[in-house]
Amino acid sequence: MNITLDPLTRIEGHLSIKVDVDNNKVVKAECAGEMFRGFELLLRGRHPMDAHMITQRICGVCPIDHGMASTSAQEAAFRVSPPTNGRLLRNLIQGANYVHSHIVHFYQLSALDFIDVTAIIGYTGKDDALLLLQDWVKSQLQSEKIFPAAPFLPRYEGTYAADAELNVMALKHYLDAMTMRRQAHEAAAMFSGKIPHSTSLMPGGVTELARANTLAAYRSIAERLRAFVVGVYMPDVIAVAKAFPQYFTYGRGPDTYLSYGGFPENDARTEFLLPSGVVRKGALEVFDASHIGEEVKHSLFNSKSGLHPSRGETLPEPGKSDAYSWLKAPRYDGQPMEVGPLARFMVALLKTPKSPTVVLGQDILSQLKLGPEVLNSVLGRHLVRALECKAVVERMLDWVDQTTPGELTFKEFELPQEGEGMGLTEAARGALGHWISVKKGVIDNYQCVVPTTWNASPRDDHDVAGPIEQALVGTPIADPKNPVEAARVVRSFDPCLACAIH
Numbered sequence: 001m002n003i004t005l006d007p008l009t010r011i012e013g014h015l016s017i018k019v020d021v022d023n024n025k026v027v028k029a030e031c032a033g034e035m036f037r038g039f040e041l042l043l044r045g046r047h048p049m050d051a052h053m054i055t056q057r058i059c060g061v062c063p064i065d066h067g068m069a070s071t072s073a074q075e076a077a078f079r080v081s082p083p084t085n086g087r088l089l090r091n092l093i094q095g096a097n098y099v100h101s102h103i104v105h106f107y108q109l110s111a112l113d114f115i116d117v118t119a120i121i122g123y124t125g126k127d128d129a130l131l132l133l134q135d136w137v138k139s140q141l142q143s144e145k146i147f148p149a150a151p152f153l154p155r156y157e158g159t160y161a162a163d164a165e166l167n168v169m170a171l172k173h174y175l176d177a178m179t180m181r182r183q184a185h186e187a188a189a190m191f192s193g194k195i196p197h198s199t200s201l202m203p204g205g206v207t208e209l210a211r212a213n214t215l216a217a218y219r220s221i222a223e224r225l226r227a228f229v230v231g232v233y234m235p236d237v238i239a240v241a242k243a244f245p246q247y248f249t250y251g252r253g254p255d256t257y258l259s260y261g262g263f264p265e266n267d268a269r270t271e272f273l274l275p276s277g278v279v280r281k282g283a284l285e286v287f288d289a290s291h292i293g294e295e296v297k298h299s300l301f302n303s304k305s306g307l308h309p310s311r312g313e314t315l316p317e318p319g320k321s322d323a324y325s326w327l328k329a330p331r332y333d334g335q336p337m338e339v340g341p342l343a344r345f346m347v348a349l350l351k352t353p354k355s356p357t358v359v360l361g362q363d364i365l366s367q368l369k370l371g372p373e374v375l376n377s378v379l380g381r382h383l384v385r386a387l388e389c390k391a392v393v394e395r396m397l398d399w400v401d402q403t404t405p406g407e408l409t410f411k412e413f414e415l416p417q418e419g420e421g422m423g424l425t426e427a428a429r430g431a432l433g434h435w436i437s438v439k440k441g442v443i444d445n446y447q448c449v450v451p452t453t454w455n456a457s458p459r460d461d462h463d464v465a466g467p468i469e470q471a472l473v474g475t476p477i478a479d480p481k482n483p484v485e486a487a488r489v490v491r492s493f494d495p496c497l498a499c500a501i502h
Contacts, residue, residue, distance in 0.1 A: 257347060
């Protein structure tokens with residue numbers, strides 16, 4: 001039996017999932033990015049310093065990450081690096097964007113896969129927001145067939161949490177998360193000029209000054225965000241884990257992980273809050289960017305297959321036979337790699353096993369009577385994302401204290417006529433790389449490999465499935481008309497197709 005989820009909702013962008021089901025289990029899956037945007041072609045011939053302004057428009061959820069990668073690539077080409085204050089302000093901007101993204105992913109995008117919104121009908125409390133939600137759901141249930149009530153209805157009629165109190169509390173936190181995501185945006189905008197699409201990120205640092213009053217205001221918001229992450233987000237993820245323990249066995253990816261390293265802790269960019277590395281067969285390896293290649297056998301491109309992104313081609317071929325996606329298939333030494341919070345945790349587990357994040361993660365698994373091997377799963381991805389959110393928001397408070405008011409946040413530089421650069425960062429969704437080539441003072445070539453290109457890639461030249469395609473295989477589908485189980489697997493990766501089909 002063939003099942004198609006098209007479009008898969010509550011993600012960023014247009015993703016189609018096709019699965020073959022036999023005996024109520026997925027035996028094969030295909031992920032298809034359904035649009036082509038051509039950002040890499042738009043950049044050719046442009047002034048090099050247009051790059052970070054244009055590439056931030058790839059995504060409205062993670063523009064800061066693209067800005068970071070692009071400015072880093074330009075800095076490598078221009079031979080400049082930010083001063084200490086510039087590095088710290090970038091961490092503060094990106095950190096707030098991370099917290100925003102992780103909160104949105106769990107509450108606004110994924111929680112509704114597990115929480116029964118109709119439980120609000122039985123609410124008898126006095127919370128005004130919940131009472132308004134109760135009235136709204138009641139009215140929409142009565143007219144659902146005429147007026148679908150996004151984002152709650154219509155929905156797959158799968159199994160949801162049976163605990164009425166858990167459902168109502170989660171819905172309250174869904175509403176609270178709206179406020180917290182707004183405050184995270186406000187914190188980022190203090191130093192980025194605006195959100196989305198920062199105006200202060202530039203090669204050489206940040207054009208915004210580090211003022212004492214702004215740092216104090218940022219700290220105040222960061223403390224509120226920390227309280228929400230520790231007191232609400234973490235407990236909610238654990239509550240869902242207890243209610244749906246079977247999802248520690250669903251959604252197993254290829255068990256190969258890649259992290260570029262995120263949030264530099266020194267000006268030389270040799271130390272990171274989120275460490276870099278590659279994990280294969282349970283062993284940690286040093287990351288080497290030269291091992292990346294993009295394969296295109298099943299991608300709608302006429303580019304040469306296997307090219308390193310620094311020499312990448314963007315040659316669309318919409319009618320290509322045996323191709324089914326507008327995503328290329330990035331590979332590391334020819335292997336698919338999962339990227340994102342789970343990959344970063346797995347690297348840290350082997351590289352920094354005594355870090356607070358790893359220790360807390362192991363403590364929570366111990367409470368759930370589980371081992372770290374279960375993290376390669378739907379709930380594992382949700383758990384490590386919450387752990388990472390806690391680590392980032394707590395480190396934001398330290399970066400505020402390390403920033404010196406009044407000192408330089410930006411270095412001036414001479415723009416060369418020729419140069420090449422690679423900019424790597426860890427976006428909220430995973431490993432993000434930008435590559436720029438400048439000739440005669442303009443962009444000659446520009447390539448991006450984004451997290452969802454890794455995770456939602458189609459099959460490669462050897463017909464090896466991408467990480468999400470592999471994670472779907474084995475997923476039980478209780479009702480083919482309501483394949484909520486498959487949707488839960490895909491959304492655990494937090495896919496962003498707007499980025500992947502750049």
